[in-house]
Amino acid sequence: MLFNGVLSQQGIFDPSAFTEASCTGNYKWSTWFDTNDPNLSQGDVEITSHIQKLFPNFMCSSPTAIEGQTSYDANPATTGDAFRISVKDGFLCLNQQINFYKDRICQDYKVRYCCPANSI
Ligand SMILES: [Ca+2]
Numbered sequence: 001m002l003f004n005g006v007l008s009q010q011g012i013f014d015p016s017a018f019t020e021a022s023c024t025g026n027y028k029w030s031t032w033f034d035t036n037d038p039n040l041s042q043g044d045v046e047i048t049s050h051i052q053k054l055f056p057n058f059m060c061s062s063p064t065a066i067e068g069q070t071s072y073d074a075n076p077a078t079t080g081d082a083f084r085i086s087v088k089d090g091f092l093c094l095n096q097q098i099n100f101y102k103d104r105i106c107q108d109y110k111v112r113y114c115c116p117a118n119s120i
Pocket residue numbers: 034035036037038044045046108109110
């Protein structure tokens with residue numbers, strides 16, 4: 001979508017009706033986490049439980065939503081990659097799920113979470 005000529009850089013959310021503006025009041029977005037680089041044997045995965053273990057001071061135990069973007073701030077839906085995103089599990093792009101591009105490697109993705117503001 002275009003707003004005054006500026007490309008919106010919102011990503012993909014779970015819950016799907018969530019937006020950047022939905023994380024408000026007593027909640028705020030965490031920093032972006034990019035814990036994995038895409039590799040040929042798997043893909044690119046950003047796992048919620050792994051991020052909680054790695055960054056306890058910057059991540060909460062019960063996030064209400066997750067946003068996923070590529071490392072270059074694009075919406076994952078524009079990449080052609082097949083991926084799954086859920087606040088419980090995180091963001092998973094597996095190479096072998098990309099239709100017609102069996103040898104294609106996933107883009108690099110990052111995630112952030114909507115957390116109680118007093119928890120991060
Ligand atoms: Ca990544």
